Amino acid sequence: MKPSLAKGTRDFSAAEVQKRQFIMNILREQFELRGYDPIETPSFENIETLTGKYGEEGDRLIFKILRSGDFTSKIDERLWAEKNPKALTSKVADKALRYDLTVPFARYVVQHQNELAFPFKRYQMQPVWRADRPQKGRFREFYQCDADVVGSDSLWQEVELIQLYDASFTNLGLSTTIKVNNRKILAGMAEVLGISDAFVAFTVAIDKLDKVGVEGVLKEMRAQELPESAVITFGQWLEEGLTLERLTQLLAESSEGNLGLDEMNFVLNQAKMGLKSSELVFDFTLARGLNYYTGTIFEVAANGVSMGSIGGGGRYADLTSIFGMKNTSGVGISFGLDRIYLCLEELNLFPATTANAAAVLFANFGAVESVVAYQWVAKLVASGIRAELYPDASKLKKQFDFADKKGIGYLALVGTNELTASEIPVKNLATGEQTTLDFEGICSLVKGA
RNA sequence: GUGAUUGUAGCUCAGCUGGUUAGAGCGCCGGAUUGUGGUUCCGGAGGUCGCGGGUUCGAACCCCGUCUUUCACCCCA
Numbered sequence: 001m002k003p004s005l006a007k008g009t010r011d012f013s014a015a016e017v018q019k020r021q022f023i024m025n026i027l028r029e030q031f032e033l034r035g036y037d038p039i040e041t042p043s044f045e046n047i048e049t050l051t052g053k054y055g056e057e058g059d060r061l062i063f064k065i066l067r068s069g070d071f072t073s074k075i076d077e078r079l080w081a082e083k084n085p086k087a088l089t090s091k092v093a094d095k096a097l098r099y100d101l102t103v104p105f106a107r108y109v110v111q112h113q114n115e116l117a118f119p120f121k122r123y124q125m126q127p128v129w130r131a132d133r134p135q136k137g138r139f140r141e142f143y144q145c146d147a148d149v150v151g152s153d154s155l156w157q158e159v160e161l162i163q164l165y166d167a168s169f170t171n172l173g174l175s176t177t178i179k180v181n182n183r184k185i186l187a188g189m190a191e192v193l194g195i196s197d198a199f200v201a202f203t204v205a206i207d208k209l210d211k212v213g214v215e216g217v218l219k220e221m222r223a224q225e226l227p228e229s230a231v232i233t234f235g236q237w238l239e240e241g242l243t244l245e246r247l248t249q250l251l252a253e254s255s256e257g258n259l260g261l262d263e264m265n266f267v268l269n270q271a272k273m274g275l276k277s278s279e280l281v282f283d284f285t286l287a288r289g290l291n292y293y294t295g296t297i298f299e300v301a302a303n304g305v306s307m308g309s310i311g312g313g314g315r316y317a318d319l320t321s322i323f324g325m326k327n328t329s330g331v332g333i334s335f336g337l338d339r340i341y342l343c344l345e346e347l348n349l350f351p352a353t354t355a356n357a358a359a360v361l362f363a364n365f366g367a368v369e370s371v372v373a374y375q376w377v378a379k380l381v382a383s384g385i386r387a388e389l390y391p392d393a394s395k396l397k398k399q400f401d402f403a404d405k406k407g408i409g410y411l412a413l414v415g416t417n418e419l420t421a422s423e424i425p426v427k428n429l430a431t432g433e434q435t436t437l438d439f440e441g442i443c444s445l446v447k448g449a
Numbered sequence: 450g451u452g453a454u455u456g457u458a459g460c461u462c463a464g465c466u467g468g469u470u471a472g473a474g475c476g477c478c479g480g481a482u483u484g485u486g487g488u489u490c491c492g493g494a495g496g497u498c499g500c501g502g503g504u505u506c507g508a509a510c511c512c513c514g515u516c517u518u519u520c521a522c523c524c525c526a
Contacts, residue, residue, distance in 0.1 A: 004499090007517070057524050060450070100526090128526085133450085135520070142526065204524095290525090309526065336526030365484070400486035415484055427485070434485080 008132070008140025019350050020143075023172065023340055024125055027145050030168045031123035034160060036147050039122045041104040047089075047096045053103045053322070055200075055291045061130045063140075064093035097129040101146040102292070102332060103319070109150050109330075110323035118151030118328075125337070137307050137339045146313075148332025150320065155266050158296045158315065161333045162271040165300055165311060166278040172340065173349040175303040176310070177279045181286035182264045182296050183314070185247060188257015189237075189284075192250060193230040201226060203287035210285060214238045242284045260295075267296055279303075292316040298333055302343045310339045357409035358446050359386035360426070361402070365415045366393045373414040376424070379439065385446050403429055410446060 005011065012020065028038075044065055051059050067074075075091045098104050101124045109120060125145040132140060147164060149157045162178060169176045186203055190196045201224035209217050214235065221231045240246060244261065251257030264282060272280050278300075288297045295315030302310050313333030320328045344350050360380060362373040373389050380387035390399045403411050411427045418424045426442055427434040437445060 004517075055524090057450095061524080130525080132525075133523095134518085138525075144526065288525090307526095312526070334526065339526055363485085395482095396484070397482090397486055404487070411485085413484070417484085425485085429486085432486090 006140075008134040008138075010139065010141075019344075020337065020341060022350065023337060023344070024145065026171045027125070027168055027335055028123070030164055030171070031147050034121070034147075034164060036121045036123040039105075039108065039124055040126060041098070041101070041108055041124070043127075044095045044097050045104055045107070047094055049107055050096050050099055050103060053290075053292060053319075054099060058099060058290065061132050062099050063097040063129045063131050064089060065095040065097065067092060067094050098126075099130060100128050100290075101126060101144050101334065102148065102290075102316070105146070105148055105332075106150075106316075106319040106330065107323055109328070110320050110325040113325060116151075119149050119157070120151055121147070121149045123147045137342050139338060143337035145335040145337055146332055148330055150330035151328055153317070153329040155263060155296075156270070157331045158267045159270045161298070161313065161331065162267070162278075162280065163274065165298070165333060166275045166280075168335065169278060169300070169302075170276040172344065174310075174340070174343060174347070175277055177281060177301050177303060179281055179283040179286050179299045179301070180264070180267065180296060181283055182260040183287075183293055184256050184260025184295060185251070185264060185284065186260075186287060188251040188254035188260055189234075189247075191254045191256060193234055195226050195230045198224065198226055206285050207287040208285075209238070244282055247284065263295060288312060288314060290314075292319045294318065296331065302340075305343045305346050307339055307343055307346075309336070310343060311335045356386070356407040357430075359388075359408045360410045360412050360442065360446055361399070361406075361408045362387065362389045362412045362414060363396060363399050364390040364393045365413075369393075369414050369416065369419065372419050373412070376412065376414060376439075380442065380446075383443055385443060400429070410442075412442070 031038075047062075047064060050062055054062075071092050075088065079087060079091070105122065105124065109116065123146060125143060127141050127143050129141050132138060134140060147161065149161075162180070165176070165178055186206070187196070187199060190199045190202050193202075195202055202221070205217050205220040205224060205226075208220060212220070217238065218231050218235050221234065222228075237246075237250065242250075244264065247257070248261055251261065268280065268282060283299075286297055286299055288299065293314040294317040297314035298312060299309045300311035301307075311334055313331070315329065315331040317329045318326075319330060320326075360377075362377050364370045364373065370389060370393065377387045377389045390402065400411065409429060411429055413425045413427070423436045423438045423441070425434055425436050426445065435441075435445075
């Protein structure tokens with residue numbers, strides 16, 4: 001058996017876990033400062049909880065879990081013979097790994113609605129799974145860190161979430177651009193263009209503008225079989241440039257479009273005040289594929305790194321109604337932990353990690369010496385100092401190498417001359433400097449590291 | 450899901466148009482050095498050439514399949 005990892009998954013070394021925790025600690029602090037409380041939900045849900053919430057593409061990427069036992073007995077011959085994967089899925093799989101944190105959260109809110117104080121604010125930092133094809137910054141298992149508010153349709157929630165993005169990325173040292181849009185503006189555009197029934201196709205096309213340009217978008221619209229009149233009109237709009245002012249004129253006839261513009265203006269005006277490092281921009285091409293968004297939508301890109309978005313989110317006015325709870329609006333944002341990690345790594349923004357620098361390794365010189373050395377270790381550990389005894393009386397070179405590899409800051413030597421001594425030599429492994437210290441001296445030396 | 454791409458020692462990679470017992474550097478283990486490392490020198494271990502088929506007298510090398518890597522598309526964190 002040759003050891004190997006499943007496609008799109010990774011192991012994390014001690015150093016990597018410590019860096020991830022660095023990010024999570026900053027996010028947690030910002031979440032809790034604003035009154036978000038932590039919750040967790042299971043890794044897998046009933047399959048019907050997840051399917052149909054993310055659009056067709058999303059459903060395809062949900063990891064399904066095979067039924068245990070003889071699932072073939074539940075399939076009749078006729079269904080089997082049809083070989084229709086969609087129809088067979090529910091017979092073969094009844095559970096699925098979570099695809100994001102938002103839908104399980106909506107389920108949670110509905111299920112616990114009587115216990116919760118609304119508006120309910122929570123954060124969640126857990127892995128999610130997608131049966132995607134891995135790429136740069138794209139994995140099949142990755143962490144999302146989400147903050148959501150449910151039970152308030154106030155636009156102040158949007159404002160707070162933008163501030164939360166800004167404060168978090170500022171503390172991480174990342175310079176970002178926060179793009180915002182409103183799905184009602186997009187819906188208003190579709191309405192005025194007379195293509196409301198092809199709204200999704202329209203948003204898919206418009207989302208590509210920065211990548212393929214005006215011609216590319218129009219080509220995509222034609223490929224999606226949108227009416228030529230709409231394509232031509234929209235082409236003219238794009239040529240003129242679509243600012244908020246211009247959209248106000250164009251969408252005058254659309255009540256939904258107007259509402260979207262009012263919301264957008266409020267959010268932009270309130271949120272832009274007090275931003276520390278982020279650039280907040282209105283971007284009418286921002287669409288986001290997740291089906292459940294209805295109002296404001298967000299997406300965050302790191303400046304100076306070529307990486308997909310490192311965060312995203314939006315307003316979902318009615319996600320809980322699928323689970324039977326009406327008129328409950330929610331809004332939330334997600335931080336992509338793994339991509340933030342890659343950005344910080346690429347820009348060299350992690351603080352120098354010296355996690356084990358404040359630790360002492362006691363060299364092992366043999367049976368008699370190790371007894372005394374272990375007494376020192378036990379005493380240090382009892383005083384809250386990281387200390388350990390090298391287990392074998394190996395050659396000193398090997399013991400040094402072990403300490404180096406583990407990043408341990410100090411090596412203490414208890415040899416035959418120190419069996420009864422109250423002071424022992426302690427060597428700083430980084431500088432090579434060696435001093436003879438008593439117990440208190442070692443404590444203050446290591447604590448100062 | 451579509452189209453490419455990658456896979457040789459623990460790591461990074463050589464390996465000419467298919468031709469004997471597949472190599473290097475680093476790392477690892479041992480020794481020079483039985484109480485002070487990161488230098489140097491000497492010696493050693495370690496490989497079903499991703500996996501499974503096929504073509505051939507002969508395959509790391511050619512063909513097919515499969516898995517994995519990376520990338521573009523799709524979509525997305």
